Amino acid sequence: MSALAVLVPVLPLLGALAPLAPLRARGLGFALAGGAVGGFACAVAVAVHVAGHGALEAGSGFLYVDPLSSFFTLTIAFVVTLASLGSVGYLRNEERTGELNRLQLRLYTAGFALFGGLMLASLETGNLGLLWVLIEASTLASALLVGLEGKARSLEAAWKYIIISSFGVTMALVATLFLFYASSPLALSPNQRLTWPALFVHAGLLQRDSLRLAFLLAVIGYGTKVGLAPMHTWLPDAHSEAPSPASAMLSAALLNTGMYAIVRFQAVAIPELGRYTNHVLLVFGFASIAIGALFMVRRGNFKRLFAYSSVEHMGIISVALGFGGVLGLYGALLHTLNHAIGKCVLFLTSGEVVQRWRTRDAGGVVGVLTRAPLVGGVLLLGSLAILGTPPFGLFLSEFTIVRAGFRGSAWLAFLLLALLVLAFIAFARTTADMATGEPAEGVAQERQSIVTALPLLAGMAALLLLGLWIPGGLNSLIMRSIGAIR
Amino acid sequence: MSVLATAESLSATSTSGVLLDLSAVVMLLCAFACLGSKLFDRYVAYYAVQSIVLSLAAGVVAYALHQPALWALAVLTFLIKGLAIPLATRRFLLDRLELHRDVAISTGLSTSLIIGAFLTAFAYLAIRPSTLPHALVASAVVPLSTAIVLLGGLAMVVRRHTIAQLIGWLILENGVFLGAITLTATFPFIVEAGIFLDLVAAVLIMITFVSGLALRLATAAAPELRELRH
Numbered sequence: 001m002s003a004l005a006v007l008v009p010v011l012p013l014l015g016a017l018a019p020l021a022p023l024r025a026r027g028l029g030f031a032l033a034g035g036a037v038g039g040f041a042c043a044v045a046v047a048v049h050v051a052g053h054g055a056l057e058a059g060s061g062f063l064y065v066d067p068l069s070s071f072f073t074l075t076i077a078f079v080v081t082l083a084s085l086g087s088v089g090y091l092r093n094e095e096r097t098g099e100l101n102r103l104q105l106r107l108y109t110a111g112f113a114l115f116g117g118l119m120l121a122s123l124e125t126g127n128l129g130l131l132w133v134l135i136e137a138s139t140l141a142s143a144l145l146v147g148l149e150g151k152a153r154s155l156e157a158a159w160k161y162i163i164i165s166s167f168g169v170t171m172a173l174v175a176t177l178f179l180f181y182a183s184s185p186l187a188l189s190p191n192q193r194l195t196w197p198a199l200f201v202h203a204g205l206l207q208r209d210s211l212r213l214a215f216l217l218a219v220i221g222y223g224t225k226v227g228l229a230p231m232h233t234w235l236p237d238a239h240s241e242a243p244s245p246a247s248a249m250l251s252a253a254l255l256n257t258g259m260y261a262i263v264r265f266q267a268v269a270i271p272e273l274g275r276y277t278n279h280v281l282l283v284f285g286f287a288s289i290a291i292g293a294l295f296m297v298r299r300g301n302f303k304r305l306f307a308y309s310s311v312e313h314m315g316i317i318s319v320a321l322g323f324g325g326v327l328g329l330y331g332a333l334l335h336t337l338n339h340a341i342g343k344c345v346l347f348l349t350s351g352e353v354v355q356r357w358r359t360r361d362a363g364g365v366v367g368v369l370t371r372a373p374l375v376g377g378v379l380l381l382g383s384l385a386i387l388g389t390p391p392f393g394l395f396l397s398e399f400t401i402v403r404a405g406f407r408g409s410a411w412l413a414f415l416l417l418a419l420l421v422l423a424f425i426a427f428a429r430t431t432a433d434m435a436t437g438e439p440a441e442g443v444a445q446e447r448q449s450i451v452t453a454l455p456l457l458a459g460m461a462a463l464l465l466l467g468l469w470i471p472g473g474l475n476s477l478i479m480r481s482i483g484a485i486r
Numbered sequence: 487m488s489v490l491a492t493a494e495s496l497s498a499t500s501t502s503g504v505l506l507d508l509s510a511v512v513m514l515l516c517a518f519a520c521l522g523s524k525l526f527d528r529y530v531a532y533y534a535v536q537s538i539v540l541s542l543a544a545g546v547v548a549y550a551l552h553q554p555a556l557w558a559l560a561v562l563t564f565l566i567k568g569l570a571i572p573l574a575t576r577r578f579l580l581d582r583l584e585l586h587r588d589v590a591i592s593t594g595l596s597t598s599l600i601i602g603a604f605l606t607a608f609a610y611l612a613i614r615p616s617t618l619p620h621a622l623v624a625s626a627v628v629p630l631s632t633a634i635v636l637l638g639g640l641a642m643v644v645r646r647h648t649i650a651q652l653i654g655w656l657i658l659e660n661g662v663f664l665g666a667i668t669l670t671a672t673f674p675f676i677v678e679a680g681i682f683l684d685l686v687a688a689v690l691i692m693i694t695f696v697s698g699l700a701l702r703l704a705t706a707a708a709p710e711l712r713e714l715r716h
Contacts, residue, residue, distance in 0.1 A: 127674075127677065129673070129674060129677030129678075129680070129681075130676075130677055130680065132677075132681070133677060133680035133681060133683075133684055136681075136684040136688070137680075137683075137684055137687070140684070140687050140688055140691055143691055143695075144691065147695055147698070150698065151702075152699065152702040155695055155698050155699045155702065156699065158695055159648060159692075159695050159696070159699060162688070162691060162692060162695065163642075163648075163651055163652070163655065163692070166655055166688055167639070167642065167655060167658070170655070170658060170659060170662055173662055173666075173681065174635070174662055174665070177662075177665065177666050177669060177673075180669075180673065181669050190673065190674055191674045194673075194674060194677065
């Protein structure tokens, strides 16, 4: 079973070898998709095993898959699968139009495979030092994708992304050091002092001052990756400049990986620090929701709009972790999954729109429904889904989170509701205008290819399914994840 | 390795402890010197000196605590941070782009030095040796490395040129590293090696981006990076 767990990141990573073969864009895309589908299949098998038999541990904690990591692995493997299917269409189109040269196509393939594989690997390690190393490495791979198009704008976004997130991630390294230091009273080997399960068992004995510093720095450091305000400033630029499938990965996978690290730190910190951890997450969470919602009011680049929506949703997840309790954690995990699928679909849709309209400005796009019925439909329904409208999954998870809020303090729950309404209005008025209306002349009516339609339809179907019915297996995986960190 | 042995061989009065304290002070001075300079090649030179001193510090800890893995790290630090990164920056960025004076500084040099002094004082106040659970290390090193981290951050904030920001980040990184080798000398080597590898990859990518940006914009100063605004 450990071998299968190793295959989860390794299969997508193999895609990085595809550029060595004399393949055209289509072949490169299918290599990525093949690896991702294989990785997802292994992730499902591992999840079934972990849900039944408990955590997998090998290599003195360097490989550690408990239900929580399995849940995140499943989520991210699904996102990587959708995004790599989206990459097939993207690569083919860029080759046809000549926007990217052969070297850039190969760089994209290698960067994408490394990005996805390293993120999946980071979720499967119990060693917090290795977690840091892998998250930083996946960041570097994604920076390549952001700067890929090589224009001044995308290089600028990539620079901003890499310098801000390197700064943040260095803070996360300091957090890891302090956590290591906090464990010095324990009779553990140096390696175990960095291994999450060992730390979790002894969490009540950690040195308090160092632990507090470790937790705060981890929230700030990994929070920079998550895009929690006020460390979110790289996020809209990187998301708007990256190729759309890469934006989907950034928003739906990278941010969640950062959140996963925060969840791990919080679980270790709670026994000693108690409600303090919740308060920290509530402050950052509400700040992110407010900033995300306010910046969505501005109409303009629609990929930036989606990016600010990610800031808002990461804020919601952080608030849910802040509310805490079984209900709060359940909401946080379910919302992670729902948001990941929804945002992945929206960014892939945005890629289709950019390809046809050749603009990222929402004002320049009218009548998507008429010109490209499938893309327009997914844009409209996907927007409704991401805003938490029933019958989609996000309604259920946001409802759970608000309920968790009412258990704690009612006015915080009301504040959350008010911000959600603001976000709804701000987001929907832009995307509704894009989808409806009479399209201008000159936008070619293209045939919808099956490859590009597949990830959009699969994602929407999953969102709808999660809104109507949570499969028993998923439910028990989430409950076991909560059990693993409480 | 027992905690007790660590405390004895690295206490502030032992020879190794004094050497370690001294290296930390020199590293802090390098950070200040960098903050007080306006010439790109000085930035790089101060960073190189700081890294070489850091590799000495790593050697001292390796010797005092008998950690063979740290010897490897000391050598790597010397070769990569002390020689390779400064040379690459000079050759691929400074010489190629013909950069000399940094004109993109938002705060005057004296002001940033004064802020730097305040940050150093703050580091001492915030991290008193007494707040550390054991008197594990030469007492001055932890506040000094915190001060270096803060000064590196300050350099990133007041400097707007991308190369100056890159150097600021590298100085910050050196501060973290100094804290790491003293506070957590027993950090698993495989993790430490991974951290090092990430650093090297990050610097390579950053150098690529900066030269790419400079070629396109003819200037890589961050205030000129205005396209992505609201």
